[in-house]
Amino acid sequence: MDNQETWHSIKSLEKELQIPDTTLRRYIRQHGHHLNIKKNRKSYLVANESIPLLKKIRGLYVEGKSIENIETVLTNEGHPITITIDNHTESTALTLNESIEDIRNTLNSQMNEQKQIIQSLIQTIHEQQHYIEAKLEERDKHLIEALKENEEMKKQIAASQQKKWWQFWK
Structure with a gap:
């Protein structure tokens, strides 16, 4: 953050933007995370860079947009969400958009x-399924061959016993 930043009080913004101070406070309460602000005791100070955004918010309300619609517009336009941390002498603004983008990229790569x-895993399952089906077919084929051989053997045994029995009486 630049130490040379110009900060404006609510009173000076009221005169400059011709927006009532209660309305400005409401905008800060509802959309302050999009604005670069810092609290100075009971009042707010707004950074010079946030004035165009305040004008835009005012314009959106004049158009009849709801709070949710305005939030959606501000978020979609990529206005950085900032958190100001006051360390007694120096305030530091952290942008969450970069962190969110990093998290989004990480999640996308993990998802890929x-x-x-x-x-x-699906490919492995398909290969295993084909392997199992082939083994079952092979087993069934061997089983059928064994049954046929067994049946043939029974017929041969029955035929040889039948011959012997008939030959025995002759």
């Missing part, structure tokens, strides 16, 4: 890795 792992 998970998709690849899932595809690999």
Whole structure:
């Protein structure tokens, strides 16, 4: 944050923007996370860089937009969400958009890795299924051959016993 930043009080903004101070305070309460502000005892100070955004918020309310619609517009336009931390002498603004973007990128890469792992597992399952089906077919084929051989053997045994029995009486 630049130490040369110009900060404006609510009273000076009221005169400059011709927006009542109660309305400015409401904008800060509802949309302050999009504005670069710091609290000075019971009043707020607004950074010079946030004045165009206050004008935009005012314009959106004049158009009849709701709080939720305005939040959506501000978020979609990529206005940085800032948190101001007061360390007694120096205030530091942290931008969350970079952190959110990093988290989003990390999640996307993890999601892509998970998709690849899932595809690999699906491929392995398909290969195992084909292997099992082939083994079952082979087993069934051997079983049928064994049954046929067994049946053939029974017929041969029955035929040889039948011959012997008939030959025995002759």
